[in-house]
Each structure stands twice: as structure tokens, then as C-alpha cells.
Amino acid sequence: MHELSLIEALIEELEKQNELNKWGKVLKVNLKVGAMRQVIPEVMTFAFEVSTEGTFLDGAKLELDIVPIKWRCKACGNEWDEERATNGGLCEKCGSIDVELLSGMELEIESLEVEDTDVTES
């Protein structure tokens, strides 16, 4: 359900970009997904497969690159990874509550693989 709306937003953004860039046939979409984004990878790729049918992305493969959750303490600079989604809690080193998220919320189109139509030699 949630994955479906993310995929719809992804397709919409790619369609917009394709108007400008005229990519032609897209073979693969490399998407960075932060671990805080609450997505199930299989559901994402399934939703992509279903939703791209009949669009210029039909047949393209969705490749997910999961970005780990990283927090940083603004008081002492301490950085740490977190397995689960939390608010970072307190800094383990200095106990400060002033922590910021460095990564984990990404939903970024990293790159595409498109069919190369300009190639004349083999």
C-alpha cells in the first residue's frame, strides 16, 4: 500500500525527467532507499513491475540500494549506526539529546541504465 504510493511518485518523477532528457528505453532504475523509509524491498519491486506496465518504463528493473541509518551528536560529534528506526535517543558518549539524522531517509533516483541507440559499431 505505502510502497505503491512511493512507486507512483517515483514513476511520476521519472516521467517528468524523461520529457526533458529523452532517455529512450530504460533497462534499470537504481534507487537509493533509506532504512528509515519503512519499505519492504519485495513489495517495492513488485509494485514497480505492476505500475510501470504500459509506461515508458515497461520492462525496466528496479534495483534498491538500502542506505543505513546514521545519527550524529551535535554536541560532541559522535556518530553511530542504528539498526531500527528510532529518534536516535541520547548520545552514548556525552548523553546529549541534540542528535541529528545523517542518513536513512533517502528516496533518491541514483542512476539509470538506458538502451544505447547511438552505437553503430559492435
Added chain:
Amino acid sequence: MSRKVSVRKSVFAADEQYAFKIREMFKDKGILMLNIIGSPGAGKTTLLEATLKSLPFKAAVIEGDVATSRDAERISKTGTPVIQINTQGGCHLEAHLVWKALQDLPMEELDIIFVENVGNLVCPAEFDLGEDYKVAVCSVPEGPDKPLKYPHLFFRAGVVLLTKVDFLEHFNFDKELFWGDVKKLNPHAAQLEVASPVGKGMDAWFEILEKWLVEKRR
């Protein structure tokens, strides 16, 4: 043969721009905007109805639902300007939808805008609408384990409202567990217990609204 093209663009790049625009606009106008999030049936609309009946500020409401304008009709009865957004299946509101709805509100006359998000504990919390605070609404019948099961909303909320506390004894609800988990996830959030249909806890809620509004206009 294939070639690789670099894109490096957030899927929500356009939407994030709208959230930014909304925040800038309300900074200028000194209007407080709240994003109200909770499960379907948690009591979001009921809380708004009770709030609007005696709120000493000028308010407007944006209602987000998958379908129907039922909630907007309920709000309308309090005499408050309200705009309904139907997401047509979408499970959360996005900033561009709110931006569009805002164009139909009498902005110059307002102090507070309440946005009731689509009933859903999962993803509305992830989408910035340009609000000042997220308001987490969780009701006693849902059980006390929701904060740990759906941490996203709770750790981003400015206030957590436990609603339907008139049901406490019927549901064997472990309040200490609930508030303990909320505190672990988010030590900053204000904690309130309300039963809005009978007026319980509403004074503390109004105090928070007033404090936020004063801070916004300082």
C-alpha cells in the same frame, strides 16, 4: 548495449519544495500549522470538533481522506472554514496537495491551520507538509503498544495525545507502559490525555496551542 546515466534526484524533490514554500509563507504570516496524524478512528476529527467549539483563536482546517467529504462536513458544522482533500487511494498527504488547498483559505484572518492527515500510523509521519508540529493521536482502544510498533510518528511528534481516556478502565490499558515508550522514543514531546467529547484534558491542549502560537509570533 546500454549506458548508465546519473540522475541523483530525490523522488520527492518537487514536493519538498512545496513544504519549504508553505513554511516560508507561514513564517511571514505568523500562522501556526499542525499536522494531525493517527489511525483511522483514533479521534482526530472529534478532537478538532471539540477544539474548534471553544478555541480562542481563528482557525481553519484541511481534511485529508482517501475518499468522501464526511469529515469536512463535520468540521463545517462548527462554522470553521474547511477544505477537503481526497487522495484517491493515496495513504498520506503530500505538501503539493496542501499547497493547493491553502489557496482556497482566507489566510489573512487566520491564527492556526489544522491539517487532519489520512488515517494511517505508518507513512504520514514521513512526509513534511511544511507544518510547525506533528500531533500524534492515539486512542485507548488501540492498545498501549503502538508507540514501539509505529515509532516514526511518535519520535517526530511535538505532542502525543492519548484520546478516549474515558475508556481507560474498560480496556485494561497500561498507561505507564504507553507513556514510558513514548518518552523513550521522544523525550521532547508533550504528553496529554483527553476525552474530547466530555471536555477532559482540553485545557492543557489549549495551553499548548497558545504557547506554540506565541512562540511562532515572537
